[in-house]
Amino acid sequence: MRMLTIDDSAVVRxxxxxxxxxxxxxxxxxxxxxxxxxxxxxxxxxxxIFLDWNMPGMNGLEFLKTIKKSDQFKHxxxxxxxxxxxxxxVIEAVKAGVSQYITKPFSIEELMKKIVDSLGGxxx
Amino acid sequence: xxxxQTYEVIPGQVFVAALKESVERMSxxxxxxxxxxxxxxxxxxxxxxxxLQGENAMLxxxxxxxxxxxxxxxxxxxxxxxxxxxxMLNDGITELINMVGGSARADLxxxxxxxxxxxxxxxxxxxxxxxxxxxxxxFHAELACDEIKLILRIYKL
Amino acid sequence: MVALSEQxxxxxxxYIAEKCGIALxxxxxxxxxxxxxxxxxxxxxxxxxxxxxxxxxxxxxxIESKVIDAITTNETYWFRDPGTWQVITKTWLPxxxxxxxxxxxxxxxxWSAASSTGQEIYSMVIEISEYLKxxxxxxxxxxxxxxLATDISSSxxxxxxxxxxxxxxxxxxxxxxxxxxxxxxxxxxxxxxDDYRKRVRFEQFNLQNSxxxxxxxxxxxxxxxLIYFTEALRRDIFIKTAQVLKPDGFLFIGASxxxxxxxxxxxxxxSSHGTYFTVRRQANENVDD
Numbered sequence: 001m002r003m004l005t006i007d008d009s010a011v012v013r014x015x016x017x018x019x020x021x022x023x024x025x026x027x028x029x030x031x032x033x034x035x036x037x038x039x040x041x042x043x044x045x046x047x048x049i050f051l052d053w054n055m056p057g058m059n060g061l062e063f064l065k066t067i068k069k070s071d072q073f074k075h076x077x078x079x080x081x082x083x084x085x086x087x088x089x090v091i092e093a094v095k096a097g098v099s100q101y102i103t104k105p106f107s108i109e110e111l112m113k114k115i116v117d118s119l120g121g122x123x124x
Numbered sequence: 125x126x127x128x129q130t131y132e133v134i135p136g137q138v139f140v141a142a143l144k145e146s147v148e149r150m151s152x153x154x155x156x157x158x159x160x161x162x163x164x165x166x167x168x169x170x171x172x173x174x175x176l177q178g179e180n181a182m183l184x185x186x187x188x189x190x191x192x193x194x195x196x197x198x199x200x201x202x203x204x205x206x207x208x209x210x211x212m213l214n215d216g217i218t219e220l221i222n223m224v225g226g227s228a229r230a231d232l233x234x235x236x237x238x239x240x241x242x243x244x245x246x247x248x249x250x251x252x253x254x255x256x257x258x259x260x261x262x263f264h265a266e267l268a269c270d271e272i273k274l275i276l277r278i279y280k281l
Numbered sequence: 282m283v284a285l286s287e288q289x290x291x292x293x294x295x296y297i298a299e300k301c302g303i304a305l306x307x308x309x310x311x312x313x314x315x316x317x318x319x320x321x322x323x324x325x326x327x328x329x330x331x332x333x334x335x336x337x338x339x340x341x342x343x344i345e346s347k348v349i350d351a352i353t354t355n356e357t358y359w360f361r362d363p364g365t366w367q368v369i370t371k372t373w374l375p376x377x378x379x380x381x382x383x384x385x386x387x388x389x390x391x392w393s394a395a396s397s398t399g400q401e402i403y404s405m406v407i408e409i410s411e412y413l414k415x416x417x418x419x420x421x422x423x424x425x426x427x428x429l430a431t432d433i434s435s436s437x438x439x440x441x442x443x444x445x446x447x448x449x450x451x452x453x454x455x456x457x458x459x460x461x462x463x464x465x466x467x468x469x470x471x472x473x474x475d476d477y478r479k480r481v482r483f484e485q486f487n488l489q490n491s492x493x494x495x496x497x498x499x500x501x502x503x504x505x506x507l508i509y510f511t512e513a514l515r516r517d518i519f520i521k522t523a524q525v526l527k528p529d530g531f532l533f534i535g536a537s538x539x540x541x542x543x544x545x546x547x548x549x550x551x552s553s554h555g556t557y558f559t560v561r562r563q564a565n566e567n568v569d570d
Binding site: 009010011012014015018054056082083084085086104105106107 | 145146147148149150197200201202203211212215216218219222223225226227229230233241243
């Protein structure tokens, strides 16, 4: 499966990519919402998105609302990975359509568990 | 109904706790606060910073040398220290200050030190020093583990 | 808005103290808040009060262990605290080998008392194996050692038992040469070779319980866990540990931990390599010195 991580931090993208690869999948990276939209428009099918909230330019919530309006991409599950931990924010993200929510800081184990949960599968 | 908590001075310990938790969760290192008698080192190679805007506005900084940032970022990403470039080190410190700000914000939401975050930024150089004139109130703490040394500073603006 | 109120904190403080003996003082309110906040989202609770009610209702079997895990699970890594490993290779191992060569044949027993995901005990197995190889010791082998690792959390024990680690976890403190020698690759993960993994017995154990059935040890690791306990439980653990340590056994605690009450039960040995504790002889025992 091919996944996409969107975060303006190279360190966070790397951590997420590593976790995805452990689980036997591929991960591509985008450093902004705009970058991500360009990637999505490319031919390779993306099956899961990791999304940061606070990013320069288009923020995570805006990106989320954008793809949820698109017939082509609205079915892709989105895991929000962010420092935003206020309950109002979580509720807003859930209403906008995120399937999982991870608050930073997180451990590798937490991250992997959430990915596995998202895929509805068991750990290998 | 949660009453508003009132702090007389900068609630530095909230930020220290946030830093300890952020570093531990992301890298595994457990930082301990070091008590100090002398002046803390004020020049570092990497200083992550964030403006905390609110009634009691503050400048939050996290200072480290490359030799301290490297093991943390290495353990965070799984990349060997030798293979880490400067950009990753700076990025790692920035991300940590981002997490500290984000975590502390929730904790101080119901207090007189409630704030909103600015975009985190990083100052890089060989001997970066942040000086805030006319400081009315400031807080600093040194946190260490093995070879790692980080200095957290908060200035009331 | 959801912050952890003082009242709610007290509820969890009490709950955790009862279940694990962990004393969360006021400085730990932040820890509880940040660790449990993540659970709120998963448990679909709007507040900490609601989470607490969920715990009390016992309607979610998982939630209790999730709360305990969230509070007690700490990160760890390989070969933590260089000083400890220096003492092990420069002082402890030579002593054990000499005793063995002089005819002492009981198993050399090691206990990791808060084993978490296993890095500490497996580091020990690897360290001993490397030492025996490097120094070409043939008179004893890993078969002469027994390794016990315990933790209060069954979920970290499950991970430790499998000996399987992701690429980031594996490199935290473990040199590539050692990783290549002791682990094999399975996909992107690294798994500790069976010959080493099978030597460790993992068990769920609450340090509030009696240590009597554990036997006696030549080395006990009790690192970065005592910080969470009440003064009373700590003292209790010191007494119990002193009872299960053999006369020349070593105790290691975290490099930055300092507990004054330890003085009553242990002698602190500060060597050029690092710090370790040995059982203090009782005043009414015959002493040679």
